[in-house]
Amino acid sequence: MNAFILLLLGMVIFFIAYITYGSYLAKKWGIDPGKKTPAHTLNDGKDYVPTDAKVLLGHHFSSIAGAGPITGPIIATMFGWLPVYLWIIFGCVFFGGVHDYGSLVASLRHEGKSIGEVIRHNVSQKGKIMFTLYAFITICLVVAAFLDITAGTFAVNVDNARESAAAGTASMLFIVLALLFGFLVYRRGAGVAVSTIIGVVLLAAIIFISDKFPFLALEKIHWQIILVIYIILASLMPVWILLQPRDYLSSFLLYAMVIGGVVGLVIMRPAIQTPAFTSFMPSEGNYLFPILFITVACGAISGFHALVSSGTSAKQLNSEKDAKLVGYGAMLIEGIVAIVALMSVSAVAGNGEGTPAARFATGVATFMTSFGVPLSMGKTFVTLAFASFALTSLDSATRIGRYLIQELGEYTSADGRVHKTILTNPYVATGITVLVSLGFTLYGYARIWPIFGSANQLLAGLSLLAVAAWIKNRQKRNSWENIIPLTFMFAVTLSALCLVVYTNVMKASFDGYVLAAIAAIMIILAVVELFITGQWARGLSKKEAASNPNDPIKNK
Numbered sequence: 001m002n003a004f005i006l007l008l009l010g011m012v013i014f015f016i017a018y019i020t021y022g023s024y025l026a027k028k029w030g031i032d033p034g035k036k037t038p039a040h041t042l043n044d045g046k047d048y049v050p051t052d053a054k055v056l057l058g059h060h061f062s063s064i065a066g067a068g069p070i071t072g073p074i075i076a077t078m079f080g081w082l083p084v085y086l087w088i089i090f091g092c093v094f095f096g097g098v099h100d101y102g103s104l105v106a107s108l109r110h111e112g113k114s115i116g117e118v119i120r121h122n123v124s125q126k127g128k129i130m131f132t133l134y135a136f137i138t139i140c141l142v143v144a145a146f147l148d149i150t151a152g153t154f155a156v157n158v159d160n161a162r163e164s165a166a167a168g169t170a171s172m173l174f175i176v177l178a179l180l181f182g183f184l185v186y187r188r189g190a191g192v193a194v195s196t197i198i199g200v201v202l203l204a205a206i207i208f209i210s211d212k213f214p215f216l217a218l219e220k221i222h223w224q225i226i227l228v229i230y231i232i233l234a235s236l237m238p239v240w241i242l243l244q245p246r247d248y249l250s251s252f253l254l255y256a257m258v259i260g261g262v263v264g265l266v267i268m269r270p271a272i273q274t275p276a277f278t279s280f281m282p283s284e285g286n287y288l289f290p291i292l293f294i295t296v297a298c299g300a301i302s303g304f305h306a307l308v309s310s311g312t313s314a315k316q317l318n319s320e321k322d323a324k325l326v327g328y329g330a331m332l333i334e335g336i337v338a339i340v341a342l343m344s345v346s347a348v349a350g351n352g353e354g355t356p357a358a359r360f361a362t363g364v365a366t367f368m369t370s371f372g373v374p375l376s377m378g379k380t381f382v383t384l385a386f387a388s389f390a391l392t393s394l395d396s397a398t399r400i401g402r403y404l405i406q407e408l409g410e411y412t413s414a415d416g417r418v419h420k421t422i423l424t425n426p427y428v429a430t431g432i433t434v435l436v437s438l439g440f441t442l443y444g445y446a447r448i449w450p451i452f453g454s455a456n457q458l459l460a461g462l463s464l465l466a467v468a469a470w471i472k473n474r475q476k477r478n479s480w481e482n483i484i485p486l487t488f489m490f491a492v493t494l495s496a497l498c499l500v501v502y503t504n505v506m507k508a509s510f511d512g513y514v515l516a517a518i519a520a521i522m523i524i525l526a527v528v529e530l531f532i533t534g535q536w537a538r539g540l541s542k543k544e545a546a547s548n549p550n551d552p553i554k555n556k
Helices: 003-019 021-028 053-065 068-079 081-108 115-122 125-154 161-187 192-212 220-236 243-268 288-295 303-311 320-346 356-371 375-408 426-475 480-507 510-537 542-546
Strands: 410-412 418-420
Touching (some): 003 021, 021 081, 053 192, 053 243, 053 303, 053 320, 081 115, 081 288, 081 303, 081 320, 081 426, 081 480, 115 125, 125 220, 125 303, 125 375, 125 426, 161 192, 161 220, 161 243, 192 243, 243 320, 243 356, 288 480, 303 375, 303 426, 320 356, 356 375, 375 426, 426 480
């Protein structure tokens, strides 16, 4: 089988899906370009900021991509490339795209608040608390993971000291460029198109200078300190000055990497070297069901995406007509990244040696040699792009964690009055997010990582459940486009978490018991959320719903 044919087929399917199924969802969910978005109605110049669709797409895509669509499909090739490829295609179109798009639209209808608030307005306060606690645990795992991954990528070591120093230097200079871009566009009225061209040129210059003069050659602990300071600032500063422009400009780095891989595949047209299918259980405990659907993760669907859609993107959407591009389109672009990652190891770096990031860099850099890019330069560029993926997810996740804590600190009493606690303070909320994440990092995020995939995918099921509840409450009908994916995701993730509990209890070790306990807590939170929503769906929660019948948001 030819890798180029598989990539071309995937891109054609995604394009058709965007035009057809994306438009179908927009019609069913009542997308209204004339309706003012929260970015306009609640514009505060800090979190709620109307944003050009191209800029927001860049922010959203950079934030949701992370390292998941690269590492997930590569690890999942233990089952063979065919089941991974099929799940990427089917998952992006009918699962991930629906999940991301639906979360964005539901948030728009609830003042740009998180999915937890969507649950509060449509199900109950208890449901919101359960979801938000679950989401916060997942977010802290994301921050802990990407803090370690990013610091490790930038840290100098014997094998790749210059390459790591160059990536770290470029990333820090990139932050300065982002601050300048945000200031010029939002405070000096510079045009987005002209600023983008200048920004991309300067980004290229930064990469060149960093490669020639990598002056930030630091150890991992030093990078961890720098990154902690960075994520605190990224969480607290107005979104237009740092987070949004950095993610937007990062997207061009990521687009360039994807285009380089695609063009290389077109020119080389390499044959797949790895088997289409290996086994239903290639190693002990790794069953095709449910492990494949957990491992591919962001390459098909990810609960973290719902937190981005309803955490930062919904607060910046300029018009509802942009929702399909940002919510559904970004997920399909991520699917292309996942296919390129899959082809990079199936056609080139299929020997299984090295980390997924290193294998991906080798594969894509090899494709890029077909149009004259030296292999070493290509690997450096792809490594930097990979680090950019992780860093954009890191800063967005910290800000989202802050939002979740702030929403937990706000509650509505029976008389309809809104009450705020100290948790709504942005400094307190950011501090809690960073401290809990650091706790995971110090304990050893690698010890907890085995349950992260299941937790993240179960979060996707809970988000789909929230959107289905909103549609049921608003349109008085079942949302099968959400119900079918959420049913499958609950079956997958609860099965996986039960396996985690069983295998770790059998280890009879302290670490095993800790992992089993965390997995058990997540199972309990998810089951309670299902029970609460089930009560609401059967009309058993009418008394609670009637306690605030004049909710101005609930029936939007």
